[in-house]
Amino acid sequence: MMRGARLLVTLAAAAGLAAVAGCGEKAAVTVYKQGQYQGKPDMRPWDNDQFRGDKTAWEKTIKARNDGQNEYVRVATQ
C-alpha cells in the first residue's frame, strides 16, 4: 500500500516535471558569425595557357578592353 503510494507520487512528480519542461526560456538571440567559403578553390584569370601566369599582361589586356568602352576615345572628337 505504502509502496504503491510512493510510486504514484514519483510518477506524479515525473509527469509534473515533464509538463513544465517546455516552460524554460532560453535566449533566442544568436551571435552572427562570418562564414568561410567551403567550396573548391578557383584559379586566377591569368593562370592559364593564354597568359601563363603573367598578371601584368592580363591587366593590360583588360585595361585595353575597359578603355574600348569609352566612345569618346574611339571616335575622333571635333
Next chain:
Amino acid sequence: MARMKFLCDAERCIECNGCVTACKNEHEIPWGVNRRRVVTLNDGLPGEKSISVACMHCSDAPCMAVCPVDCFYKTSEGVVLHDKDLCIGCGYCFYACPFGAPQFPQDGAFGLRGKMDKCTFCAGGPEPDFSDAEFKKYGRNRLAEGKLPACAEMCSTKALLGGDGDVIADIYRTRVTRRGKGSEVWGWGTAYGAPQKPAAPQPGGKS
C-alpha cells in the same frame, strides 16, 4: 587590382535586350533562367527609363552573408561567384539580393528548385578554366580570355558598362559632364556603397 563593377546608364538604355541575348547566347543559359534582365520604369509613358539589371557583384554582398552552406566567394578582382556543387537551392540568397539576381531552374519534379544560377561577370566558377565542367555549370570564362562581360561589350549604345570600377566611373563622369544631365546611377550606391559623409553634429546632441 581592378574591382570589377557594372554601371547602367538609364539615359542611354534603349531596352533593346541585346545584353540579355548576349548573355544567354554566350553561356547557353536554359529557358526560365535570366542572368540579366532589362527593367523599364513608367513603360509607355513619356520619359520612361530602362536599366539592365543582373548581379552587381556587390562590395559587401548580402548573398554571401546569408548562405547557410557558405558556397559564395569573392575573387581578387571583386567578382562574387559560387560553388554549385555546394549549393542546396534554399533560395536565401534570392531573398537577400536587392537586385533579384539569383535564378533557380525549375526543371525537376514537382517544380523542384534547382541549384542557384547567376551572373558570373563572365568569370566562370571554381572549376578548371576553359573546362567543359566550368562551361556547363557556370558558362564561358571570358575574363580568363582577357575579355570583359559579353553583355557590356555587346551593348550597342554603351549604356551598360562593365569592368574596372574606376575606369567605368571615369567614362560615365565624362559622359555626364558632356551632356549635362543624367548623373544618377541606379543601384550603384546599393551595390558598392554610397559615399561616406561625416555625420553633421546635431545641436544639443550628445557625442
